[in-house]
Amino acid sequence: MSTVTNATNIFWQDCQLGKPERQKLLNQKGCVVWITGLSGSGKSTLACSLSSELHSKGKLSYILDGDNLRHGLNKDLGFKPEDRTENIRRTGEVAKLFADAGLICVASLISPYRRDRDTCRAMLPSANFIEVYMNMPLALCEARDPKGLYKLARAGKIKGFTGIDDPYEPPLNCEIEIKEDNGVCPAPNVMAGQVVSYLEEKGFLHC
Numbered sequence: 001m002s003t004v005t006n007a008t009n010i011f012w013q014d015c016q017l018g019k020p021e022r023q024k025l026l027n028q029k030g031c032v033v034w035i036t037g038l039s040g041s042g043k044s045t046l047a048c049s050l051s052s053e054l055h056s057k058g059k060l061s062y063i064l065d066g067d068n069l070r071h072g073l074n075k076d077l078g079f080k081p082e083d084r085t086e087n088i089r090r091t092g093e094v095a096k097l098f099a100d101a102g103l104i105c106v107a108s109l110i111s112p113y114r115r116d117r118d119t120c121r122a123m124l125p126s127a128n129f130i131e132v133y134m135n136m137p138l139a140l141c142e143a144r145d146p147k148g149l150y151k152l153a154r155a156g157k158i159k160g161f162t163g164i165d166d167p168y169e170p171p172l173n174c175e176i177e178i179k180e181d182n183g184v185c186p187a188p189n190v191m192a193g194q195v196v197s198y199l200e201e202k203g204f205l206h207c
């Protein structure tokens with residue numbers, strides 16, 4: 001366990017009952033499905049559809065949604081680069097705990113900086129971090145604009161909005177890419193099916 005802490009005189013406490021026993025109980029393997037993409041790209045839609053699909057298969061998942069976490073755990077953070085970095089780090093640590101609990105943790109955050117996502121990946125055995133890139137054109141996300149935030153950003157009323165005046169760094173080596181097919185975005189259940197197939201193929205849905 002390599003962690004840098006500010007505290008001294010702390011010790012790692014182990015318990016005989018561990019992840020393997022919890023996984024056996026749940027008949028699944030704990031992992032993190034990390035969904036990244038622009039605002040409006042469909043992250044939350046995919047997270048919900050995926051969670052429902054897994055539930056119907058008797059598999060336990062839990063969604064960590066960026067917007068929701070910012071109402072509690074991450075309420076002290078804004079959208080400055082260092083705040084986004086801390087937002088992702090904290091969420092990565094929580095996701096790691098859920099995966100250790102044996103759950104399929106679905107994290108859905110813009111997570112715009114590659115280095116921050118890679119930091120989360122490094123928190124887990126590499127196969128257990130499944131990065132899903134919502135590769136949707138900015139024009140589509142902006143046309144959707146369900147919260148009217150792009151409009152505000154274009155009007156200069158929100159500063160540092162991802163994709164407008166703050167960068168989004170696409171993954172270079174993600175496990176799953178969701179993109180348009182002939183200019184059409186796949187339906188939510190189709191996007192979820194793509195992820196479920198991956199989880200099935202890699203053995204996460206059984207123990």
Ligand SMILES: Nc1ncnc2c1ncn2[C@@H]1O[C@H](COP(=O)(O)OS(=O)(=O)O)[C@@H](OP(=O)(O)O)[C@H]1O
Nearest residue numbers: 039040066067079084087109110111112160161162
């Ligand atoms: N400046 C700026 N840039 C991007 N997004 C903004 C901003 N201000 C508010 N919002 C709203 O916050 C949601 C993104 O939160 P995240 O925690 O996922 O962002 S990040 O990962 O820390 O970049 C995002 O939600 P989604 O649309 O679901 O992605 C927006 O609703």
Ligand SMILES: Nc1ncnc2c1ncn2[C@@H]1O[C@H](COP(=O)(O)OP(=O)(O)O)[C@@H](O)[C@H]1O
Nearest residue numbers: 038039040041042043044045144146186187188
């Ligand atoms: N696959 C899809 N097909 C059609 N509309 C979608 C799809 N995915 C998302 N949407 C719509 O796009 C908008 C943004 O989706 P959302 O999941 O909130 O994105 P994000 O979480 O990335 O901000 C919502 O109005 C949602 O209903």
